Amino acid sequence: MKLESNGVAFSYPGRDVLKDVTFTFEGPQLVAILGPNGVGKSTLIHCIDRILRPTKGTVMIDDRDTMDMKMKEMAKTVGYVPYASSDTFPMSVVDAVLLGRHPHSNWRSTRKDVAIVYDILKRMGIDDLAKCQFNELSAGQHQKAMLARGLVQEPEILLLDEPTANLDVKHQLGVTKLLRDLTRERKMLTVMICHDLNIASKYADSIIMMKDGTIFAAGSAEDVITRENIETVYDVKCRIIDDGGRPHVILQDGTL
Secondary structure (H helix, E strand, O other): OEEEEEEEEEEEOOEEEEEEEEEEEEOOEEEEEEOOOOOOHHHHHHHHOOOOOOOEEEEEEOOEEHHHOOHHHHHHHEEEEOOOOOOOOOOEHHHHHHHHHHHHOOOOOOHHHHHHHHHHHHHOOOHHHOOOEHHHOOHHHHHHHHHHHHHHOOOOEEEEEOOOOOOOHHHHHHHHHHHHHHHHHOOOEEEEEOOOHHHHHHHOOEEEEEEOOEEEEEEOHHHHOOHHHHHHHHOEEEEEEEEOOEEEEEEEEEEO
16 A cells, blocks of 8 residues: 655645645555644645645646545545544444544444454453443553554545544553554555654654755664754754664754
8 A cells, every 4th residue: 555645735824834845655554644733734634635625736646636536435445543533422432433444434334343343442441441432442452442443444545633632651662552553454555743852762663853844864764853843843853862762862962
């Protein structure tokens, strides 16, 4: 599975958000998108999954323009988990996660659909919440259930907007490791927006660092997570140490 962004730009009236964003990634791999607030990370994800139509440029999946793909085909190929969901319907967690199987089923869920849901709930560590009401979950539990919905869709490309938001440090690490493992097992291309430099460095196969609506740096953690890049993009002082062959960022007091 190959995902390409060719000169993608997006503008709102009076404001350019993305400018000539170009990259190519092939799965299976976990790609992390980094950058300060407001640099266009979520807008880029939305251009990839067709929530937004690029002002310029194209998004290609296996050399096909996504704008030429039918919605059903897109739903089977690309999964998307938003930063936050407004779902407040009084349904069980199982039923809420089963919605992710919709691209693969008709009106009724099959035994296979249910088995896939329970398998992912178990791997997410929330199978004990299966019969709980989705709208009564804590913020962290709700986030895990939303991730489970995206995973049961079994997409070839999975897009995640801050998948570890609302999770404590232990569960941030656990969920990101699970995403990396499932990416390899299922041969997916997983693209996630991440604000934690060290989690991205530890688990991502490739990293994009964005600044002012475009890609400032891209490559491996060693290529992207450097003192110079972080000080330029984030305007903070830091030093980098080696952590098992991966860079680890130690922030220092004060801005540049």
